[in-house]
Amino acid sequence: MINYLDGVNWSSMSHAYGPAVDVPAWLRAMTSADPAVRERALGDFYGAAHHQGDVYPCTAASLPFLFALADDPATPDRASIVQLLLSIGRESVARDDGGIRFAPDGTLSTACADSAATMRERADAFVAYAADPDPGVRRAAIKGLGLFLDDADRAVGVLRSRLPAESGVVERLLVVETMADLALRLPAARTAATAWLHGLADNTAANPDIRLAALVHRTRCVPEAIGDSTVPTTIDLLRRLTPAQRPTTDEKVCRADSGTCARTPAAKSATPGTPPQIAAAFADMERHNRVHAPTTALLRTLHGVLNDRVPERTVLLAEQLSSPDPAVRHDAIRMAQDVIGTWRGNHAPLVMLIADCLLPEDPYTAAAAAESLGSLGPAAQVAREALAAFVRAQRAAHGPDVWAAEHSLRRRAHQEAVMALARLDDTRALPGLLSALDADTDAWRAVQVAGHLRSGAEELAPRLRRRLAAVDFSQPEPGLGAGALVSALAALGDLGAVPAITQALTAALRHQQWRTAAAVLEALASFGTDAATALYVVRPQADAQDVDLRAAATAALWALDRDPADVVPRLRDLLGSHCNRGAADVLGRIGPPAATALPLLKEMLTVAYEWTRLHAAIAVWDIAGAAEADNVIRTLLEIWEENEATAHHIALFLDRMGPAAAPALPRVRAELARPRRSRGVAHDEELQRTCRVLQLRLATPQGGERKHWELIPGTGAGPLRLGMSPAEVAHALQEPATPVGGSYGQEDFATAGVSVYYDDAGNLACIAFAAATGPQTTLADVPLAGQDPEQMEQWLLDDYAAEYGGTILFTTDGSFALTDLGLLIRTQRIGDTRLTRPLLVIEDWLESTYYRDHLPLEGPPPQDGHRWGPGV
DSSP: OGGGGGGSOGGGOEETTEEGGGHHHHHHHTTOSOHHHHHHHHHHIIIIITGGGOOOHHHHHHHHHHHHHHHOTTSTTHHHHHHHHHHHHHHHHHHOSSOOEEOTTSSEEOHHHHHHHHHHHTHHHHHHHTTOSSHHHHHHHHHHHHHHOOOHHHHHHHHHHHHHHOOSHHHHHHHHHHHHHHHHHOHHHHHHHHHHHHHHHHOTTSOHHHHHHHHHHHHHHOGGGOOTTHHHHHHHHHHHSOOOOOOOOSSSOOOGGGTSOOBOOOOOOOOTTOOHHHHHHHHHHHHHTBOOSTTHHHHHHHHHHHTTOHHHHHHHHHHHHTOSOHHHHHHHHHHHHHHHHHBOSOOHHHHHHHHTTOOTTOHHHHHHHHHHHHHSGGGGGGGHHHHHHHHHHHHHHHOTTGGGOSSHHHHHHHHHHHHHHHHTTOGGGHHHHHHHHHHTSSHHHHHHHHTTOGGGHHHHHHHHHHHHHTOOTTSSOTHHHHHHHHHHHHHHTOGGGHHHHHHHHHHHHHTTOHHHHHHHHHHHHTTGGGGGGGHHHHHHHTTOSSHHHHHHHHHHHHHHHOOHHHHHHHHHHHTTSTTHHHHHHHHHHHOGGGGGGHHHHHHHTTSSOHHHHHHHHHHHHHHHGGGGHHHHHHHHHHHHHHOGGGHHHHHHHHHHHGGGGGGGHHHHHHHHHOOBOOSSHHHHHHHHHHHHHHHHHHTSOOGGGSOBOOEETTTEETTEETTOOHHHHHHHHTSOOEEEETTTTEEEETTTTEEEEEOTTSOEEEEEEOTTTSOBOEETTEEOTTOOHHHHHHIIIIIIHHHHOOOEEEOTTSOEEETTTTEEEEEEEETTEEEEEEEEEOHHHHTOHHHHTTSSOOOSOOSSOOSSOOOO
């Protein structure tokens, strides 16, 4: 058959990179006795004639020849040919949806439909391949039985017969998976296939790996059958499995031919001379494709089916991350990362289990764990000490230069841990970063995270400035280094870097590196008027031909010079370019002096692209203020509804709007009720914090509806000061007291909405705000009185404590004592609900369990386990 290749008009067809005239040579090379030649030919075919899964007319025309090669026992490495056929068939069937498709040359293409038809016509070939003596051929062919056989009964029978005939773990698991594929593809096969899977899953005499596969794939076919026993049964089966061989090296952890692990096709490696950042990205892609344990694909499938059942998935991941099998632990790291990165909730236990994988004796897995922790942003805070301990242990065992260790796994594990620690702004990362910058070993990695370590700015900044001065801007892509350097210096806020950044801008302009120059201008702008010495370089670029450069220069011109008369006309012009969103942002920062741009900005509110409308709406508010509040809020809520990715941006802006943002409160509450994260972990955590604050601020009466008392921790609130006498209190409130008495000399002031309590000496010892009628007071700009107790609890624990620190104690009735501030947050019953009431208490009472737990007189501690107890 291969001799008939020249009978095909290949030049009339195209692949991803042009005419398909080279396809015959690739097909012939697949028969070469030289493995390197065959591998190159397969790679070329995948890369051009089957580019990213695409199916072209030349791909379809190759099928008869590929089948001929696969059918010929003399063909070397037939398994690779069958795998290629499977890939083409799978993509063809998936894309054969009856839609109109075009070839690379723009002509109509029926390649997917033609290829799918060919695969179904040659389905018997896959039945034969699945029984081939070569296990590699069988492994590649089994999935085809579920894709291409249309006779449901025959397909079920063939697959049932394959299971006892196979001895390899991978092949047997593939048979079970393919039976589920068949059930999902052919309704006629579903009853028999699911019954077979059910029987296997419940067969206690079967091997645990087969039972596990049957259980998982049964959930794929019948997800409604997932019950309370699904995860416990999975865990029990995992514990019965024999651990796979431990991964030992970075390059040879996967041995698909041994049956102990499998691997998806490797990402294309970087070419020689590629910048280290790009080369590392290719290496990361290859690593992330590795699979180390035979159960990994099954567990990923189960996690996919469990989806939003986060508690069950967390239990399962805890088992995986604690497995005695290092391969299972390693593969579980990314699964746990996916859960933490996708779903909201308290993931601290999972994060700590990832941190438990930071084992010095297993640097391969430790590197994966550190990399994962580094990607989790603020969610990794609970792992800070574990990361620091690992870094410290590495330095103690291998010396202060372990960042540059010759052992590649040890080096990578240490670098990833240092970088994760730096992202948490932990100074214990500083020695590693300084070592990298001084020795110039993988220094680019240190530069990537240096901007996060503001606490180390004094030592980092001079080194970054020296590296910036050494950048050769005559090179084609200096921005790969220069951009990261100026960004880091800007993030560190190093004013001493302004001259060096200015010189870098001059060099980038001299070599016409416009994109790099724009990044440098952005960094200069971050210093504001402190970088005014650079105006002589910045100002001319505001008239540059390159629009991106002109936009960046105009933004920097405003930041450095603050002259609206000069900048606003330039920004109005930019509103008509693709840089209009950035121009709108700068106009918003200018505020009312940019009022002449309002008509153009309002026009932008009507465009289709929601991000353009978003930036325009914010600018309109910043310029026009309350007069445009209704228009701005309406626009923002429409955008938020259209595109969830805008939530973070919008919430941060609503936080600036103050009471005018009140109409957005229902949308804010809806956002907090969403279980799925919005964008990345760091963005989503900030989004949730902002929404919790908005919820508390917007839910309380505003303006003149209740007075505002300034809280002075440890001293007083409003006109009252701790230590006052009863007469001084009455005079300050300009209202006679209503004595209540009791152990604390309680007095009520109904008009003011407060109750006061005195110590034995008759001095004011506690001020209690009425939840609904008392004055309002704030902590970190969040109102404390009249709030939903559960929302207040979440804000105090998740946001306030994380940002401001301090000690928060639970009282016996479940209320909160902020001992550093002298605050007690309790509840008061208002009708059928409870709302928060703040109390300012003297130190002696707050530190006393007796006083603290009975102040005010609220009755006995609760016995029902509820957090928030009875109120007065």
